[in-house]
Amino acid sequence: MSEVTAAVADDLAPVDLRSTNRRNELQTQHEKTDGYFNLIAYIASNAIAGEVMAVENYSEMVPLMPTTDDKIETVKQAHEESKHIQMLASLGKRHDYTVMREIVEPQWFNIRRHFSSAVQNKDLAACLIMQDLMTETMAIVLYRTLKRQGDPDTAALASKILEDELEHLEIGLTRIRGLLEADPEGVHESLKWAHHRVMPELFSMVSTSCHFLCDRLNIDCGALSLGDLKTDIDEIRIEALDTYVETLDKANFDPVVTAALIESMQSYGGTPSMNSALATA
């Protein structure tokens, strides 16, 4: 069948069949299975939830920013996160799977709640640590994995988003270093406070078992496997922890404080790799 005839036949086919045709085409084109696309739908939906949380966090943080330039920069970050939501949602549309455009999993709501407490306490350092450092670090690990292991469309999109998230992390590192110089003790207290609230929530999402997401997406939770992305949970957790250690290091936090925090992560599944500098300190 010629391309034109195939397109006409596709247009005339019932909607269900049309959608199956498109899915089959993509599967052949990218040599990916249904399991792969279900996994990507799950990951993209959870990524969108993280982006929605980021939009809210950055927006809520604006009044705490000390200068007008800082406020403008923070609004820009919120705007970039909102573009990420639209990009991920349009990928779902192109690949013909459902993605959520709102937060579903409870961990995101928990982090949002802690972030709001920090705003109420006017603890700018805790806000920056939670959003710019911790959430961005996990976003970087996620988009890096999709860039490396995803199909060409997903990899290209992840690569674009990754550039923004790396920039957000750099902005956060510069901001935190400044605050650390002015008040090392206070900022280390904020780090400890934020770490124990946010890191267990973020780490618990490096998982293919969920609370409600698969039900909402109408996919079989038990059948999801990271093998479809040629990786596994342990590999991602190790990379996430190593990247977090690197972030804390770059922010100039005291290694004595951070080593104790990293150590505490073993209780919720964080096992640093042998070459992680702080973990072996």
Ligand SMILES: [Fe+2]
């Ligand atoms: Fe983002």
Ligand SMILES: [Fe+2]
């Ligand atoms: Fe970001």
